[in-house]
Amino acid sequence: MRARARLAPQTLVVIVAAVAGARLGLRPVSDNSTLVHLRTGLELVRTGHVPRSDPYSFTAPGHPWVVQSWFASLLYGAAYRLGGHLFVALQGALMAATAAVVALTARASTAWRSAVAATIAIAASAPGWSPRPLIFELLCLALVVLVTERDLDARWLVPIVWLWVNTHGSYPLGLLWLGARAVGDAIDRRGRPTEALRRIGWFGVGLVVAMANPLTWHLLTFPFVALHKRSVFQGIVEWRSPNFQNGNSFVALLFIVAALLVLMRARLPWADTLPVLGFLASALIAERNLAPFGVVLAPALAHALSGPPQAPLWPAAREWATRVGQSTRFAVTVVAVAAAALAGLLARSIGQPVLDLASYPVAAVNRLATTGRLGPGHHIAEIDVVGCYLIWRAGPATKVFIDDRYDMYPTSVTNAAGALGAAQGGEHKVLDTYHVDTVLWSTSSALPGALQAEGWVETYADPHWVVLQRAGS
16 A cells, blocks of 8 residues: 555656656756856865855955855755766756655646646746756745645744755745735635744744854845845846747746646636736746746646546546556556656766856866966956856956856946946956956957957957957066
8 A cells, every 4th residue: 555655646746747857957067157156165165164255356355245055055065076976966856856846736636637737837937947056946935835735834944944045045935925825815715814824924933043054144134135236137137027039938938828828717716826926927027037936836727727627528538547547557667767767867967077168268268277367466357157167167266357146246346347348438447447457258249359459469269259468468
């Protein structure tokens, strides 16, 4: 009986979802933000303490820095030190866990309906999954939803919140979901939503416990401090409204439309409707919110698909599918195929490089290294993505102009970076102010041509990147 319970059809849905999640995570890492987190994690392992000020740039040296994902970085660094492919395996495990928990929250009245709900929710969310601390946000949000949907002991929220606060600064999303759920529950009940308020209370206890960390209360205030720089974040693609014409966002759009079609056919309670509407609005405002929107779709889809049964168009086919889905042979086959797929994914990941650096100026930085331009003796100007690569490769000995930690940099630095990118005359003042003697830039930008016209010397060029040195430096 126990063996059969483990191989129940609903469990098979979760297993398949976990393998699909592992497939997304077990691949070489190319995300520029992850490179900074990985270098920071390695420094944490080496030094044993979390930095309180910026160790990576020459434009904001010693500027206060809240390492809001310190625990995620520590896990990355420890895994990488034990073996680079263990770092990739960690990413695979995190995405597998996220997909599995989403599938658990998508549990409907039958396994086939659960599979449909889980597939739509994960497919709507997964285009935004990447191997960086964002995945902790999605995992923790899914766990908060699971505790609520399965009516688990609300005290589970305490360790979940601790993990969330110490790995990603998006924990207010959990409170927003619980709050929307509580308001909807109050409307449905026409009374006090006691259980919903109890969960919010335990979430608050989790926030208090979460202050047990190297940065104490600074992690709790970080999301609100970052709001003061919302104008800066608007220059980042993922903080803008989604462009549904690109690949990943278009795939998400297709499944979001499918989800909305399913939801509109059902008469859902306000406890399901309000969270979906709130997260849909946030997803339309910022592309980075598409992924959490997919997560909160799961329980609403499950409830919509679990409505009153309708007469099937093909009764014989449904009866056959039900009989096959409940057979032990089918369950064993699915588990065997899932195990083989997971083994194959692990084997393939071991045969691939840990980091995919094809989009970074590796050869150009090699030239800088051979000519002695890396290190504290020179100031190199570069775009934020390249700054992340330089931090990974040569930080903190080599200082960067800027990287993607826009929450940390003073506005004057982000404005200076914008002036370099625009190359409309303000770049000379920026380069002089920060004593820049080397520029590593994209060949498609106007900046290299403008600097060469002013006497800067080209020392390296390839189809994508160019290195310029100040004349006489």
